[in-house]
Amino acid sequence: MTLTPDSAISQLCGANPSQRNARLRKHADYQRAYKASRKQFSASMTWFLAQRPDTPPPGLPIARFVGPDDAPRVGLTVGKVIGKAHERNRIKRRTREAVRAHLVELPCGIDLILHPRKQVMTMEFAKLQAEVLRIFRQAAAQVRSQSPQKNQAGLNTSLNTSPVNK
Numbered sequence: 001m002t003l004t005p006d007s008a009i010s011q012l013c014g015a016n017p018s019q020r021n022a023r024l025r026k027h028a029d030y031q032r033a034y035k036a037s038r039k040q041f042s043a044s045m046t047w048f049l050a051q052r053p054d055t056p057p058p059g060l061p062i063a064r065f066v067g068p069d070d071a072p073r074v075g076l077t078v079g080k081v082i083g084k085a086h087e088r089n090r091i092k093r094r095t096r097e098a099v100r101a102h103l104v105e106l107p108c109g110i111d112l113i114l115h116p117r118k119q120v121m122t123m124e125f126a127k128l129q130a131e132v133l134r135i136f137r138q139a140a141a142q143v144r145s146q147s148p149q150k151n152q153a154g155l156n157t158s159l160n161t162s163p164v165n166k
Helices: 005-013 027-036 085-105 125-146
Strands: 045-051 073-076 110-116
Touching: 027 045, 027 073, 027 110, 045 125, 073 085, 085 110, 085 125, 110 125
Parallel strands: 073 110
Antiparallel strands: 045 110
């Protein structure tokens, strides 16, 4: 069975990326993501990554994420400093398409905000897709690095389990 990007998200997170829940929409969600993370830079955009507070901690089995609300959400912000409305709209359209194509790379339960630069409007689309893919993989690696480390038996070794001397 071949997984398309839409079916892969449906199987892993219980959501379809073409649905409205794959996008950040509320101002409060943007503000929470800004406060919970640091600005990170790439060649053509800056980005913020935050785990949603209502989701289990990273590293738990994917099977535990069953609701459509656990799908990764991506927000896009293009300010007026970038250019006129038709330029900002073109940047958003191009970036949304690149995000849609690679949404399966993001782990469940996170919010990612992208701030593209003006150069996104004129760069080759393949380069834009590669940049978005690199950001998504870097974000996924950050989420994995925050999860508790497990040993070969599957036991949590991040807790201090050394015996106490009495």
